[in-house]
Amino acid sequence: MFDGVSLDQAPPFEAPLLFFLTAPLFAIVGSILLEYGAGEFAILHAFSIGFLAFIMVGALLQMLPVVVGVKFERPKRVALLFWLPLVGGTLALIATLGFGQLSLALFAAATLLLALGGFALVTLVKLFKAPRKSDAVIAMILALLSLLLATLLGGHLLAALARGKELSLLPLHGALAGFGWVGLLIVGVSYQVIPMFYITQELPAIVRRPLAPAIFAALLSYALFQEEWLFKVVDGLFLLFALATFWRLFQRKRTVKEPTVAFFQVAMIFLAATALYGLFHGHDWRYLVAFGYGFAMSVVYGMLYKIIPFLVWFHLSSRGFFDIPTMRELISERLAWLHLYIHLASLSLLLTTTKSAAPLILAENLLFLWIIKAPILLYFRYKKRPSPFATST
Amino acid sequence: MIKEFMTQDHRDCDALYAPLEEAIAAQAWDLALERFVPFKEAMLRHFAMEEEVLFPKMEEFLGGGEGPIHVMKMEHNQIRGIIDALGEAIEAKDRQKALGYGETFMIMTQQHNMKEEQVLYTMAEQLPLDKEQILAQMQKVEGR
Numbered sequence: 283m284f285d286g287v288s289l290d291q292a293p294p295f296e297a298p299l300l301f302f303l304t305a306p307l308f309a310i311v312g313s314i315l316l317e318y319g320a321g322e323f324a325i326l327h328a329f330s331i332g333f334l335a336f337i338m339v340g341a342l343l344q345m346l347p348v349v350v351g352v353k354f355e356r357p358k359r360v361a362l363l364f365w366l367p368l369v370g371g372t373l374a375l376i377a378t379l380g381f382g383q384l385s386l387a388l389f390a391a392a393t394l395l396l397a398l399g400g401f402a403l404v405t406l407v408k409l410f411k412a413p414r415k416s417d418a419v420i421a422m423i424l425a426l427l428s429l430l431l432a433t434l435l436g437g438h439l440l441a442a443l444a445r446g447k448e449l450s451l452l453p454l455h456g457a458l459a460g461f462g463w464v465g466l467l468i469v470g471v472s473y474q475v476i477p478m479f480y481i482t483q484e485l486p487a488i489v490r491r492p493l494a495p496a497i498f499a500a501l502l503s504y505a506l507f508q509e510e511w512l513f514k515v516v517d518g519l520f521l522l523f524a525l526a527t528f529w530r531l532f533q534r535k536r537t538v539k540e541p542t543v544a545f546f547q548v549a550m551i552f553l554a555a556t557a558l559y560g561l562f563h564g565h566d567w568r569y570l571v572a573f574g575y576g577f578a579m580s581v582v583y584g585m586l587y588k589i590i591p592f593l594v595w596f597h598l599s600s601r602g603f604f605d606i607p608t609m610r611e612l613i614s615e616r617l618a619w620l621h622l623y624i625h626l627a628s629l630s631l632l633l634t635t636t637k638s639a640a641p642l643i644l645a646e647n648l649l650f651l652w653i654i655k656a657p658i659l660l661y662f663r664y665k666k667r668p669s670p671f672a673t674s675t
Numbered sequence: 676m677i678k679e680f681m682t683q684d685h686r687d688c689d690a691l692y693a694p695l696e697e698a699i700a701a702q703a704w705d706l707a708l709e710r711f712v713p714f715k716e717a718m719l720r721h722f723a724m725e726e727e728v729l730f731p732k733m734e735e736f737l738g739g740g741e742g743p744i745h746v747m748k749m750e751h752n753q754i755r756g757i758i759d760a761l762g763e764a765i766e767a768k769d770r771q772k773a774l775g776y777g778e779t780f781m782i783m784t785q786q787h788n789m790k791e792e793q794v795l796y797t798m799a800e801q802l803p804l805d806k807e808q809i810l811a812q813m814q815k816v817e818g819r
């Protein structure tokens with residue numbers, strides 16, 4: 283009756299970690315491309331695939347076994363199998379879009395299709411088998427469907443580029459990738475992690491239940507009919523999500539001040555601002571920056587500053603080590619606050635003079651790597667030691 | 676029915692933790708200790724309801740061994756360990772340690788609860804168990 287359901291402890295830390303560590307490296311690549319004025323689409327994808335998609339694939343590999351009890355066999359190998367073509371494909375896409383290397387276009391299309399399309403398909407199949415589909419899981423399913431469509435459209439765009447044909451369906455690809463995949467996935471993940479990190483109530487059911495399907499439906503109708511007002515419906519729905527989530531965070535039961543909740547609050551403020559900008563102004567590059575860097579990347583940093591120390595602690599204590607530092611001692615709170623301020627500064631430069639943000643983006647991601655260095659090194663140091671369980675039994 | 680009851684009990688335990696954390700952050704140590712006692716009691720009682728009533732009944736159908744229930748029990752042990760360490764840190768009036776164990780406790784417990792709410796209690800509802808009897812027995816369990 284419960285085939286395929288496991289409550290296994292989380293997958294090995296190495297699997298998500300590989301993705302979590304690659305992401306800031308691509309953000310650094312993005313900042314260098316920005317500094318040297320490479321093509322805007324190359325920069326965009328260094329962040330959208332190189333940073334965001336890497337984090338999200340890693341987070342899903344980590345979260346799905348825990349949340350829905352579906353697991354990947356041989357998680358480390360599966361992780362590597364997606365990671366390799368994803369790295370190759372992202373680099374090739376950057377070369378294609380930024381440096382006119384059209385000979386790499388088809389290689390980029392094939393590898394990204396393999397990595398992202400393959401990941402989306404495999405995960406969708408697993409999610410459909412989940413014993414119960416919570417609203418969070420439904421949002422994740424719709425996000426993965428969007429990823430699948432966006433990747434297919436991306437491949438179509440690359441094929442057109444390679445053959446020197448005119449690009450069609452460009453806005454559709456952007457909308458599905460940005461607001462379907464990135465947006466809906468964050469909706470789903472927020473449903474899941476915000477109540478558990480900060481002890482908030484879930485969003486009211488009349489918002490929570492229809493939100494993700496409504497966003498997805500509006501995006502698809504926009505795709506079909508290309509009517510601008512349909513995109514404004516998407517804006518309106520994200521505005522609702524941002525305000526409701528912000529309100530829940532405001533009412534949270536855990537009132538101790540710490541940086542991760544501030545990252546989430548900043549994210550929701552930027553999402554609300556993005557949506558208002560889209561509603562009353564339009565969908566230009568500023569809109570993209572505010573959504574991607576202000577909303578999505580803020581969520582990611584806030585989430586990782588919780589997840590990484592927790593996973594380190596969890597894996598080590600499951601192996602019987604109890605003399606390890608606690609989660610709060612693993613991440614320097616002072617430096618995480620500093621990161622938040624640099625993040626806000628890079629954002630304001632990105633939105634105004636754009637190019638001058640490059641050094642700050644670089645600094646921000648180096649700082650991020652520095653902050654997560656301590657828990658990761660601790661993990662590998664302890665991993666080498668024999669488990670106390672093994673010696674006592 | 677079991678699912679609703681146990682999920683509510685999870686929320687009730689959360690509600691006892693949040694003010695405890697506030698007292699620790701404010702270094703109000705007497706208050707923290709005062710809030711720690713009922714919090715610990717509620718957690719241990721919840722674990723006892725599962726380990727003494729619900730899980731054995733489920734194991735009659737699912738079998739024991741290395742399955743999901745075994746994993747849940749192992750996590751209970753991890754969580755008990757953190758609660759004890761938290762208590763010691765409060766007695767030692769060590770703010771940093773106490774907040775650290777508190778944070779660890781919280782996330783560990785939340786992900787544990789999530790697995791139970793989304794998977795294990797759902798299983799319990801679907802198994803042919805005498806739910807009313809289980810509920811009545813669980814309500815009789817004493818904390819220690």
Ligand code: HEM
Binds near residue numbers: 375436440452453455
């Ligand atoms: C996964 C996250 C992704 C996001 C958030 C994203 C976002 C975007 C956006 C916003 C645009 C600009 C659309 C417009 O101007 O209206 C774009 C263009 C493009 N994307 Fe993506 N994309 C993603 C993944 C991909 C993938 C996987 C591929 C390839 C398989 C791809 C290939 C392209 C191409 C070829 C263009 C057109 C560039 C040009 O006009 O020169 N993208 N993308």
Ligand SMILES: [Fe+2]
Binds near residue numbers: 725787
């Ligand atoms: Fe439990």
Ligand SMILES: [Fe+2]
Binds near residue numbers: 681685721725788791
């Ligand atoms: Fe429980």
